[in-house]
Amino acid sequence: MDKRIPVDEATSLAWTEVAHKARLAHHMLTGTPGPSPSSNFAQINAFYPYEKASDWHRSYLTAAVEHLLIWANMVAPLKFHPEHEVTHTFRPAFTLARAAMEASSQAVWMSSGETAKECARRHLALIRWDYEEHRKSVAGHDRKKLISDLDERLVSRASENFPESTLKRPNHLTVLRAAAPEISFDPDVLEGIWRAASGSAHGKVWPALSLQHIVPLDEYEPGQFRTIRIPDPDRMTEVLNAA
Incomplete structure (x- = not known):
């Protein structure tokens, strides 16, 4: 039995948008020079010139973008091979998004003082x-x-x-919650998204149940069923958009 289910058009479009945003962010970041003498970052750096805030800020954002680009190049490459096919499992998307959220939230929190x-x-x-x-x-x-x-x-x-x-x-939770309003997120909502991503990365069972549609098949023992687990595309879109 073929257990593959095609990604619907709306989801495909949403994921392509995330992929292109990641590429655009990378292009903007790599093309941005160091802070000018009159910039806000120059004022921040003046308080501690030994390890410059602007350098560390760039490092956080670079880490975030690199994680998202891995996902983008897998799911929505700029050039497709004629036989290219992607099998979507939920953990890679949530794990890479989690890493991007944790890295970029440090940059958001630092620069939102x-x-x-x-x-x-x-x-x-x-x-x-x-x-x-x-x-x-x-x-x-x-x-x-x-x-x-x-x-x-x-x-x-x-x-x-x-x-x-x-x-x-x-820590990651305090930084993430503090950064949430800066990206127009309720801290509780963003924390929930992050916890689901973190649980996915750590191989916890509850995300595998909460973030997928469970389809029961045959009952091979009393009360025990074989199942098909289908990743919930809406939850994957949610975490990728947050990242």
Whole structure:
């Protein structure tokens, strides 16, 4: 039995739009030079010139776009081979979208402060979070100490404008929720989308049930059915649009 179901035209159009937006974002990002002396980012960088906010901001956006381009090139390539066919499973879309959301929300949150000083404060908090994750990833006291020393040097350099108590490390959920209004999302709605994407990436069972249509087949044991699971295209479109 052929279990393939063609993607409907509306969904295909929506996914093609996401793919082209990702390509356009990549084109704009790679074509954007460093900040001019009179720009907002120049004002932010002035608060901490050692690791420039503009460089880190670009890095977050680059990561987000790279994830989306993988999806775009798989689903809506600019050139199709005559025998090209894509089988859509839900986890790749949700996993790549999750990575894009987590990366880009850092950029959105950092640059949405009401003043250059607040943007710089958020930038420093993100650097400290980055250091902490790096420290946890390495083995050995000496290697961990090198990264801890970087963090201590940052705190010392920034102390004139930012007491250490104001530079607490955020996490993906707090950053994502804080960034939500900037992209016209309710924080609760965006959190729900992110949790579904995160659960998908981690192989949790509930997304496999919640994000797919379950079609029961034969009952091979009492109360146990073989099934067909069909990814919900609307939920895939939702997460891709958010990303």
